[in-house]
Amino acid sequence: MIEVVYVIRHAFRSNWSVNPQTGEYSSSTKNPTGIPTDPPLASYGVEQARELADYLCTIDPPVDRIYSSPFYRCLQTLKPTTDRLFAEGKAGGKIRVDRGIGEFFGIAHFEHPTPPDLKILAPFFTNLDHDHSSTHIPHSRGERILELHDRVNRALETIITSLDEDPEQPKALLICTHAATMIAIGRALTGKMPEDPDEDDFQCYTASLSRFQRNKKGGKQVIGNWDCVLNSETGYLSGGAERGWKFNGEESFVSFAEPEPEPLVEDRESPKL
Template sequence: MLRHSEFFGRASWEHPTPPDLKTLTPLFDHLDQDYVSVHMPAPRGEMIVELHERVRNALDHIVTTLDNDPEQPRTVLICTHAATMIAAGRVLTGQMPEDPDTDDFQCFTAGLSKFVRKRADPEEGVAGNWTCELNSETSYLSGGAERGWHFNGDESFVAFPDDPREDKEASKL
């Protein structure tokens, strides 16, 4: 269970969090009881730049873990929310638009995106080392593309500094 999680804009209240292992274990047979989540979103939300940093850190962790796995897995399936998927596409391809509201990586309900690694050299890192071969493909769905989503501003509910990293209370990802 990797809780790279949903994106919630900054707020003065705490957003909901995913259930913990104790809650999920009776419902699912094959959860790794030794796994510890390491890339949690800030409880009071985050700005888009913070989301991208968190997703980059999570993807670095995932790919490094798989590269170091003696079984050398070649495929990983990530099921996530739209904002996180868009950030993942940008991190993996290294294509971060100047305006984060740019509609670059598509996110439709049950869309399938496929990213292929350019070089399997762990020294290359994750960011920019992937090509996007499928961008929220939906042709296998009877209704096709539905409920597309894209960023629309920072979606914050409170005012924060222009650069969230200047805010002493902001999450340091």
């Protein structure tokens, strides 16, 4: 069974913005994938990714499997680590890109940009698992905060259960994701969902690492069966803890006066990313 889950947030990224009235996204830099919500890391983030790699390549237990959000900045954050681990025949040799652990966009009256698929990402990252398909897909018009948590719960259940059944019996899983999703992962694994989702509990600094240890008394149970033993560790980063984030209840682009939209979380077998 998976015994340890490592969760990292991508490193310091370049900026993008959205006009909440029109739903038009724009980016301050040229994005490799051409998607405005998919900026690369800033130069400072590139250095953070290198420092993170020095830590991840010596961590115990060592990483056996790697899953990532589909956004460029997450895969770019992983690259210094995966280049080293895969060259040594470690960590399964492939990154599984999964939209279930992808970015959180607040519910909107417009469609958010779709993240890049594997055809777009493949020229930049050579070690992607083309046999893996995402099952838990956020709606194109975004999610409410509780819907994000539900999506993350379902995705983790699927991911960890599949690894528990892997004949190679991996022990340690590494996930690279985003701020809101990192918080939701901590709540799902520990089962500690606060009454107020805005509560400041699990941290998510750039290029930070959280570690969750499985409670063996719970057997193969996934949700709520883990202890948080590191909460957004940054001791290996020369700049320390930076760019923390928390829910503030204002993530929605839809006012309460507008009609209630249809349910937004969709579980389905999707084409490969």
